[in-house]
Amino acid sequence: MTLEAKVIDLIMEQLGVTREECVPEASFVDDLGADSLDIVELIMEMEENFGIQISDDELDKIRTIQDVIDFLKTKGVK
């Protein structure tokens, strides 16, 4: 399973959205209906699943699905 597919599965589960909605440029707040607590929870799941830590500063820069994937790649997640 690719990193992209894993991330999208997690987002679908956490935010209760469809695969069709999970396009790379989808914004968590504007397109996927997430609030700040949803994003915190989603990031916690990412940390748990990918064995990384994401700081609050890094979290602030994440707005879209592509941002998450790019960020995970910089952390060396495959």
Add this chain to the structure above:
Amino acid sequence: MKRRVLITGLGALTPVGNSVREAWEGICSGRSGIGPITKFDCSAHETKIAGEIKNFDPLIHVNKKELRRYDDFIVYALAAADMAMQDAALSIGAEQAERAGVIIGSAIGGLPTLEKEKENILRAGPRRISPFAIPAALANLAAGHVSIRYNLKGPINCPVTACASGTYAIGDAFRMIAWDYADVMVAGGVEAVVCPLAVGAFNAMRALSKRNDEPEKASRPFDTDRDGFVLSEGCGLVILEEYHHALNRGAKVYAELAGYGITSDAFHMAAPPPGHEGAVRCMNAALRDAAMGPEVIDYVNAHGTSTPLNDIYEAEAIHTVFGNHVSRLLVSSTKSMTGHMLGGAGGVETVFAAMAIEESIVPPTINLHKPDPAAGALDFVPNTARKKDVRTVMSNTFGFGGVNAVLILKKFEP
């Protein structure tokens, strides 16, 4: 001048049934909702039975995301609110929102969530605590989520008064309308703490029945062989409406709320005082509020928890309040079938009180084979429901901390 307040909708989720109709028919046929605990591994607990909500599909009432975020007590409250609003055929428009409110009480709120999050800390450290831990655990979030779903922008509250919480909620909502702070209120109580900590903690107090091999016989209020209460979960909500508001829209009316009394024992953190003088004062306060004498009450839905102390003290208090009228009074404890839903009890029992008036049936006290002689001569409606023209009902609830709350409902007459 106090305004009149009518009950125009009912919603309930109980161990005996997942709707008002199913629960009421179960109660009237004397069916117990108590069974083995399935929500957690209780093998190390002394008590292994409870009144759980069964065969309930939460996804009818919340989506998957909400289900993961909310503690069960919030889900149950939303389910009962959906049923009650639908039953009342009520929707709150923008022009009405500020005159509509919600009060839902709960004794312990989201204890299972707190328990689970503590396990997360021990397992993986504080960074693994869910951002939804606090909003899932706060007791007032049942009312909060119902207000969001139904656009209720008026008074909101959550009485946390132990086993009387649901009754306080309905009584306080009654006053909100009577005193012209609102025209419509959603009110009642909810509880969902069938979890290791609650069962263990009540066991530590020696409060729970340990009749593990006969779950359906475990809750036996006023019976000599009772050995404690049975912990249950559930929610009961009513829609309260100001008299003209209800009549102008042609609402179906179940009953009128006539009186409300609240008192404090100021005695002990858990035990009632001998003779339960706090309950005596409370029943008298509700009668005074309803401008009724004790002789007009037809039926008392007792607190009747099946604990050794409550039942004899409550019976003694009923004798004190009603005197000679006890010979014509029916008294029953529906907890014999539902178990004790703690904060949910007052809500569900008010629903049953309204149904007793609506359908002219007094539900029984089941498992009552050897009435405790210390309870004196009272007609506890043993084991079989009774047909009766019920015009007035008193509903009693008492709780830890010495809290007492009593409601009086009467048949609606325009």
